[in-house]
Amino acid sequence: MRSGNIRAGFSKSAHLCRVTHAQLRQWFYAQLTEKYDQGELESMYHWCAEEIEGWSRAQLYLQHETQVKDEKQWSEVVDRLHTSEPIQYIFGKASFMGLELEVDSSVLIPRPETEELVTMVLELEKEKELSVVDIGTGSGCIPLALKSARNKWMVMGCDISVDALSVAEKNALTLALNVEFNQVDVTQDWPYEGIDIIVSNPPYIPEELSDTLDKNVLEHEPHIALFSPKNDPIYFFRHITEVAVRAGVKRVYFETHATDMGDLVSQLAKIWNGNIQVRQDMGAKDRFLILS
Numbered sequence: 001m002r003s004g005n006i007r008a009g010f011s012k013s014a015h016l017c018r019v020t021h022a023q024l025r026q027w028f029y030a031q032l033t034e035k036y037d038q039g040e041l042e043s044m045y046h047w048c049a050e051e052i053e054g055w056s057r058a059q060l061y062l063q064h065e066t067q068v069k070d071e072k073q074w075s076e077v078v079d080r081l082h083t084s085e086p087i088q089y090i091f092g093k094a095s096f097m098g099l100e101l102e103v104d105s106s107v108l109i110p111r112p113e114t115e116e117l118v119t120m121v122l123e124l125e126k127e128k129e130l131s132v133v134d135i136g137t138g139s140g141c142i143p144l145a146l147k148s149a150r151n152k153w154m155v156m157g158c159d160i161s162v163d164a165l166s167v168a169e170k171n172a173l174t175l176a177l178n179v180e181f182n183q184v185d186v187t188q189d190w191p192y193e194g195i196d197i198i199v200s201n202p203p204y205i206p207e208e209l210s211d212t213l214d215k216n217v218l219e220h221e222p223h224i225a226l227f228s229p230k231n232d233p234i235y236f237f238r239h240i241t242e243v244a245v246r247a248g249v250k251r252v253y254f255e256t257h258a259t260d261m262g263d264l265v266s267q268l269a270k271i272w273n274g275n276i277q278v279r280q281d282m283g284a285k286d287r288f289l290i291l292s
């Protein structure tokens with residue numbers, strides 16, 4: 001039975017003193033066990049203990065009898081986890097390529113596949129000086145990670161969402177990384193000149209597939225970051241490739257939906273007069289496109 005009150009689940013004696021950490025752990029798992037699998041619970045519990053109690057994973061196991069500092073905060077967090085809100089939004093942060101980024105519900109939570117995209121760009125682009133634009137930058141994860149690894153590159157990020165841009169700008173400031181962010185609707189304008197590389201993880205999910213998404217994604221992450229307009233999964237890939245051709249960009253790196261790559265490649269081949277390479281992600285799914 002779920003109860004937002006930590007003490008409601010314990011014996012009378014527990015009501016007389018503060019709740020211990022061992023009791024808290026038992027309560028946390030009992031509250032959320034129907035919703036999350038064991039691995040997820042474990043990792044969420046560690047995250048909460050670090051944020052709320054200030055305990056590292058190693059410290060946690062020495063604290064069984066220690067009293068919990070802030071029961072109210074634990075209750076509030078469990079209530080939010082119960083609504084499937086991603087833990088990154090609850091604590092307002094996410095980690096990406098070793099950087100700690102601020103996130104809120106106006107930006108997509110950066111994914112491990114996007115770390116693979118950045119790693120691929122860093123491996124393949126050897127020039128010391130390059131100008132790079134990330135289209136649909138969200139939290140700014142891609143350009144900030146590129147800039148932190150290649151200080152000499154000129155790196156920019158753009159997005160249609162003013163709220164996302166304000167998160168990206170805050171992240172650049174906090175990390176002291178010189179990345180410029182601009183508001184751009186890539187289907188309408190392109191304010192840049194002399195760009196070598198475009199990187200993009202654009203919205204690519206057709207709205208008709210919305211019921212295949214997990215509740216935590218569908219109900220909490222921004223739909224403008226998820227769904228491609230007009231139920232057309234190729235919409236942004238086509239627009240961005242057209243921009244790249246018009247602007248004389250040398251190479252484009254895309255993260256994609258990992259389905260129907262054949263159709264996507266043949267559509268883009270009508271626009272891009274060069275090589276189009278498909279690369280797989282760590283799960284052996286066709287995921288990335290390199291236009292060169």
Ligand SMILES: C[S@@+](CC[C@H](N)C(=O)[O-])C[C@H]1O[C@@H](n2cnc3c(N)ncnc32)[C@H](O)[C@@H]1O
Binds near residue numbers: 139140161164
């Ligand atoms: C899938 S998210 C990617 C966010 C971030 N790059 C990442 O990988 O975590 C796509 C982003 O594209 C932005 N976007 C949507 N429509 C756009 C448009 N017409 N022009 C520019 N950006 C757009 C959304 O606001 C969102 O931030």
